[in-house]
Amino acid sequence: MTNGVSDIDRLLLLYEPCASKEVLKAHIKAFLKIDMPDTAVDEDSTSNPMELIWSIYHTMHTGEGPQRIVVASSRNSMKTLSAAIIRFYSMIHFRRSGTHLAATMDQSQSLLMY
Secondary structure, three states: OEOOEOHHHHHHHHHOOOOOHHHHHHHHHHHHOOOOOOOOOOOOOOOOHHHHHHHHHHHHHHOOOOOOOOOOOOOOOOHHHHHHHHHHHHHHOOOOOOOOOOOOHHHHHHHHHO
């Protein structure tokens, strides 16, 4: 038992889809131990990692929203980490498989390390 929550309850919470961006952010923090920023991470960019994750997650969950998304942001703005998080949730909440393509082998290996 952790913090008054049984291991079975914790496991059930892990697989329960999230209904809002705030719940998903808390889920990521609780289970992945990552506090994703919900603001622009670069002053010259509008890149918001949590907004990107939520946009894709919400579309997978509801079927509503854009069917294609292009992400363009500065280096070190959490694109690869965001992709790893999206891939994780697509598997455990929506039973989807997928492929991640990267420009270099280093980028591909970074995703696998996350």
